[in-house]
Amino acid sequence: MRSHFTPASVRKTTLRSHFISGAAIACAVTGATAMMPNTGAAQAYDSASSYGSWTAGSSGGSGFGAWSFNGTVDPGGASNPGDQQALSSAGAIGTAWTLFNLAPILNDEGISNVGRGITEAGGLQVGQTFETVIQTPHTYPGSAFYYGGYTGWDFILGNASDNNPAGNNTAALRINVFNYFNNALNWSGIDSGNFGMSPLTGSSTAVAGAKIDFTLTSATTYSLTVTRLSDNVVFTHSGTLGSSTPIDYVNYRLYNGTGSAGPNDTANNLGISYMEIVPEPASMALLGLGLGSLVLFRRRK
Numbered sequence: 001m002r003s004h005f006t007p008a009s010v011r012k013t014t015l016r017s018h019f020i021s022g023a024a025i026a027c028a029v030t031g032a033t034a035m036m037p038n039t040g041a042a043q044a045y046d047s048a049s050s051y052g053s054w055t056a057g058s059s060g061g062s063g064f065g066a067w068s069f070n071g072t073v074d075p076g077g078a079s080n081p082g083d084q085q086a087l088s089s090a091g092a093i094g095t096a097w098t099l100f101n102l103a104p105i106l107n108d109e110g111i112s113n114v115g116r117g118i119t120e121a122g123g124l125q126v127g128q129t130f131e132t133v134i135q136t137p138h139t140y141p142g143s144a145f146y147y148g149g150y151t152g153w154d155f156i157l158g159n160a161s162d163n164n165p166a167g168n169n170t171a172a173l174r175i176n177v178f179n180y181f182n183n184a185l186n187w188s189g190i191d192s193g194n195f196g197m198s199p200l201t202g203s204s205t206a207v208a209g210a211k212i213d214f215t216l217t218s219a220t221t222y223s224l225t226v227t228r229l230s231d232n233v234v235f236t237h238s239g240t241l242g243s244s245t246p247i248d249y250v251n252y253r254l255y256n257g258t259g260s261a262g263p264n265d266t267a268n269n270l271g272i273s274y275m276e277i278v279p280e281p282a283s284m285a286l287l288g289l290g291l292g293s294l295v296l297f298r299r300r301k
Helices: 008-034 281-300
Strands: 044-047 085-088 096-099 111-117 129-135 151-158 173-179 186-190 194-201 210-216 221-228 233-240 249-255 270-278
Touching (some): 096 111, 096 249, 129 249, 173 221, 186 233, 194 221, 194 233, 249 270
Antiparallel strands (some): 044 270, 085 096, 129 210, 129 270, 151 173, 173 186, 186 194, 210 221, 221 233
16 A cells, blocks of 8 residues: 555655746746846947947947948038938937938938948847837938939848948848838838838837837848837838848938938937847857756656
8 A cells, every 4th residue: 555655755855846946947037038138138239328429430339340431422422421420419319329411312412321240250140139229300301303202211231241231122121211202101121022111100200219129030030020119109020031141230321302400400310329139149048948947847747
């Protein structure tokens, strides 16, 4: 009869070991996830608020290369990196790296162009999220000089070593708002195809800015979340990347049809508050370890 029963002390020890294991696993997983999106555990982070000035070659934070202003063109058509970029605190997103155009664009003139590399070997890793906050222009007037009204901005993630990655439409992801002959000024995206981003509009994301979260879900796929900060309206999308991979470069550009009064002209400018990549590789490894342990203990149980 005794052989059919487990002593109480043994049952208690066995049960206790299962509870300890579960708690340890929970702590491991919780510890890993707690380190996920915050700047303390970021693989890369930089904020405009930490800069005293913004010039070509500036570099701050960690995980990103120096800023390049190559591709910036003045109203006369001459290259002028630095003359159409500055820090500004006039916008709703606080201190921002600010792009502005000194005069209406004419052909390819009057473009502000900035970009920087991701220094992690291999660029953005699967499971990581690139996040940035931007404030878009309020106005998108047409210009009679450029295809009947080519006015707007874009944000590009792709594989490049400098600004203007070859072929806008072959970037891994391009998000933009442009005024083509006074068409509806909605955000739109280009990856392996084209997609709309309703209800986001250029003017509505100018009020308090927008937060962009791009997560690499595989070597060729991604998920995108854009939050309009004025009312927390969210747009989500999952898609397949364009051909410009791996993602190791970030590019922002502004084309404005009326020109700007300077860095504090929020109606016509594009501002960038910060950028970061989370989680760092160690955080992902710890999360994987915690989940792996959970599977192991459940099998033993």
